[in-house]
Amino acid sequence: xxxxxxxxxxxxxxxxxxxxxxxxxxxxxxETVLAERRSGEGMTTAARTGFAAVxxxxxxxxxxxxxxxxxxxxxxxxxxGWVEAGYLDTPAALSAIPAAAVRxxxxxxxxxxxxxxxxxxxxxxxxxxxxxxxxxxxAAELGNGDHxxxxxxxxxxxxxxxxxxxxxxxxxxxxxxxxxxxxxxxLSHAVADAGAIAPDNAAFRAAVTRMVANPALATSQMFSVxxxxxxxxxxxxxxxxxxxxxxxxxxxxxxxxLAAKDTPVTLIASGSLGMLYEQALAAAGLAPTVIDADTAVxxxxxxxxxxxxxx
Amino acid sequence: xxxxxxxxxxxxxxxxxxxxxxxxxxxxxxETVLAERRSGEGMTTAARTGFAAVxxxxxxxxxxxxxxxxxxxxxxxxxxGWVEAGYLDTPAALSAIPAAAVRxxxxxxxxxxxxxxxxxxxxxxxxxxxxxxxxxxxAAELGNGDHxxxxxxxxxxxxxxxxxxxxxxxxxxxxxxxxxxxxxxxLSHAVADAGAIAPDNAAFRAAVTRMVANPALATSQMFSVxxxxxxxxxxxxxxxxxxxxxxxxxxxxxxxxLAAKDTPVTLIASGSLGMLYEQALAAAGLAPTVIDADTAVxxxxxxxxxxxxxx
Numbered sequence: 001x002x003x004x005x006x007x008x009x010x011x012x013x014x015x016x017x018x019x020x021x022x023x024x025x026x027x028x029x030x031e032t033v034l035a036e037r038r039s040g041e042g043m044t045t046a047a048r049t050g051f052a053a054v055x056x057x058x059x060x061x062x063x064x065x066x067x068x069x070x071x072x073x074x075x076x077x078x079x080x081g082w083v084e085a086g087y088l089d090t091p092a093a094l095s096a097i098p099a100a101a102v103r104x105x106x107x108x109x110x111x112x113x114x115x116x117x118x119x120x121x122x123x124x125x126x127x128x129x130x131x132x133x134x135x136x137x138x139a140a141e142l143g144n145g146d147h148x149x150x151x152x153x154x155x156x157x158x159x160x161x162x163x164x165x166x167x168x169x170x171x172x173x174x175x176x177x178x179x180x181x182x183x184x185x186x187l188s189h190a191v192a193d194a195g196a197i198a199p200d201n202a203a204f205r206a207a208v209t210r211m212v213a214n215p216a217l218a219t220s221q222m223f224s225v226x227x228x229x230x231x232x233x234x235x236x237x238x239x240x241x242x243x244x245x246x247x248x249x250x251x252x253x254x255x256x257x258l259a260a261k262d263t264p265v266t267l268i269a270s271g272s273l274g275m276l277y278e279q280a281l282a283a284a285g286l287a288p289t290v291i292d293a294d295t296a297v298x299x300x301x302x303x304x305x306x307x308x309x310x311x
Numbered sequence: 312x313x314x315x316x317x318x319x320x321x322x323x324x325x326x327x328x329x330x331x332x333x334x335x336x337x338x339x340x341x342e343t344v345l346a347e348r349r350s351g352e353g354m355t356t357a358a359r360t361g362f363a364a365v366x367x368x369x370x371x372x373x374x375x376x377x378x379x380x381x382x383x384x385x386x387x388x389x390x391x392g393w394v395e396a397g398y399l400d401t402p403a404a405l406s407a408i409p410a411a412a413v414r415x416x417x418x419x420x421x422x423x424x425x426x427x428x429x430x431x432x433x434x435x436x437x438x439x440x441x442x443x444x445x446x447x448x449x450a451a452e453l454g455n456g457d458h459x460x461x462x463x464x465x466x467x468x469x470x471x472x473x474x475x476x477x478x479x480x481x482x483x484x485x486x487x488x489x490x491x492x493x494x495x496x497x498l499s500h501a502v503a504d505a506g507a508i509a510p511d512n513a514a515f516r517a518a519v520t521r522m523v524a525n526p527a528l529a530t531s532q533m534f535s536v537x538x539x540x541x542x543x544x545x546x547x548x549x550x551x552x553x554x555x556x557x558x559x560x561x562x563x564x565x566x567x568x569l570a571a572k573d574t575p576v577t578l579i580a581s582g583s584l585g586m587l588y589e590q591a592l593a594a595a596g597l598a599p600t601v602i603d604a605d606t607a608v609x610x611x612x613x614x615x616x617x618x619x620x621x622x
Contacts, residue, residue: 087542118542123521124531125538125545155497155534171534176496184491185484186466210434215527216565219558220435223466223482227436231398231429234436253527 010034011311012069013059014301017076018042018130024058025298026068027305033298035062043075051082052107069110071305073133073297077102077113087118087127093165094136098307114304119168126171130297131157134268137300138291139164142266148259149266151293152248152277158255160263170258172251178244187222187243190229194240199275203234204241208283211249212256221246248280256284268293321345322622323380324370325612328387329353329441335369336609337379338616344609346373354386362393363418380421382616384444384608388413388424398429398438404476405447409618425615430479437482441608442468445579448611449602450475453577459570460577461599463559463588469566471574481569483562489555498533498554501540505551510586514549518556519563519594526564532557559591567595575600579607 009028016023020042026035037058046054055070077085085102101112116129131151138149147161154175160167182191197204210221225242228234234242267288269277274290281288305311320339327334331353337346348369357365366381388396396413412423427440442462449460458472465486471478493502508515521532536553539545545553578599580588585601592599616622 119538120542122543123517123535124528125535125541125543126531127538127541170528170531171538172530173496173534174530177492177530177533180491180495181488184495185487206434214565214568215529216561216568217435217481218526218529218565219483219485219488219561220437220481220565222488223484224434224436227430227438227482230436230438231431232433232436247530250527250530254525254529254531257525257527 010065010068012071012305012309013064014298014305015055015070015072015074015076016130016133016297016301017046017072017074017081019075020044022046022054022058024055025301026062026064027302029311031302035064037062043078043081046076046082047080051076055111067109069112069305069309071101071112071114071301071308073114073301073304074130077115078129081113083113085113085115087116088132090117090119090169091165091167092117094132094139095164095307097132097136098304101304101308110309112308117166117169121168124170126169128157128169128171131159132166133300133304134293134296135159135161135166135300136303137296137298138266138268139303140299141291146260146263147266148255148263149268150255150277150281150288151268152273156251158251158258160259168258170255172254174247174251178247181222182240182243187225187239190225190234190239191236191243194236196272197241197244197276198237199279201238201241203238204245204276204279205283207242207245208249208252208280211246212253212284215250215253218246218250244276245280245283248277249284252280252284252286264289266291268296270294321376321379323382323616323620324375325609325616326366326381326383326385326387327441327444327608327612328357328383328385328392330386331355333357333365333369334605334608335366336612337373337375338613340622342613346375348372354389354392357387357393358391362387366422378420380423380616380620382412382423382425382612382619384425384612384615385441388426389440392424394424396424396426398427399443401428401430401480402476402478403428405443405450406475406618408443408447409615412615412619421620423619428477428480432479435481437480439468439480439482442470443477444611444615445604445607446470446472446477446611447614448607448609449577449579450614451610452602457571457574458577459566459574460579461566461588461592462579462604463584467562469562469569471570479569481566483565485558485562489558492533493551493554498536498550501536501545501550502547502554505547507583508552508555508587509548510590512549512552514545515552515556515587515590516594518553519560519591522557522560523564523567523595526561529557529561555587556591556594559588560595563591563595563597577602579604581605
């Protein structure tokens, strides 16, 4: 998708470079999006074909001026990425993230990669890479005070934010566990042929509610998906909804256990996953503020670019 | 393994026929084991090669008299097994199990398969097949009163027993989840090349203790296995122990949440898995009575044979 505005208005290039996805925006002096590129050339692909070449091909496709600065967040900064951008340790002020960006050496243009965050806690070591930029982008909308921020996905992140500082965070393997369990365990029979989870699925909501009430029964509730299909005629759609609700409900119960009661909850998400989490949070009695994840990461990169290049 | 006692002393044949294992004992009039057979011809194999043929080959190998009655428990009674033996619904008296055995039709010998147990509860539907016979075998040793009985495995069972009656039970997918997660998620890198979990592994005990204290953090503790290996030098042995302790600790927390405080706990298990669960239960502050699983199932089949054939 390429807009018609002249690339000569361009101020910088913003890139969200994940494990399996690549997104690039050409941003104008007035902060408008002049051009956008999306592809599947994430870290995994680019580690084979070359990060510089992937970036160059997308810049050429939108005729970006050669001397534009480029700010990147995400897995391009991992050890297996382009240039390792390390981690800021928690507690970490979001405003400290841009200055910790690492410059890509050996190229003429000013290309920088933002760092991730690390929680060096022996009982709960944790890392994130990419989500810190979403947080930075959401910071203005969140304002000061205490916040509990949920960023769902393959590895869902829940962040305890206080006055613009990340006090701590927890990664829940929800999305990856759902896939591994649905594909590689006895539950695969029960969930085979299930469609997408309907927004008003009662089995999903009931599973979330049960996990918030008694999270210790998580792996027993999972087996009940199998037993339910064996002796109680549980449909594959409801089986899938029940497994998903169990994992998401367990995640919500865990995140709430680490935050002060009544801390306002913000959901940074997009699309069908965002809607599913809105349903789950409602079943858990929560009414989150919702911020679009795509907008948040772009705003985070904009905040970083402004801090680094006084744009 | 074949003993030298004459098969003419034989009273009946006992068979524990699981998903992937087959065990047969020739039992004498004085209840001694005259001969024993073990093989990998579980339900999965026998469903292809024929249940009658598998049983016959083992009976021939120990020269068992042709007219001996045979009592079978386990997956041979599943829908995909030899003859479906159905379920007894909870609450179920253990003493009612033998009379519910189903006779294999079309054969001269008196061959019967014991039923499983089903819990028809819409919030926690559950089934077991084989473990009910271990319970029956442990019943004399347990005596009356309330008991919480743990039978660990691929699908661990925890049974709430009161005066010889199964009030309810819960299956935790612990063993299967461990395999699926260790093989098919990002944790596979962290646990690759790990050896067996040492009996005094501190990472295992710490993970169990954390789950008993806050089970809601289960899937976050799983991700901490990855993060720990990334930023805190967690060894593969400790990574594996931490994943195992998290899943077993979650199971223990769940089972305890359903029983009255201070209900005595019995562990029916064998071998290295039994030792691992003893460690885990100790870390959770429990000192279980331990009953050998092999002996329990044989005693259960003996109790069934006595009830059915007045031996």
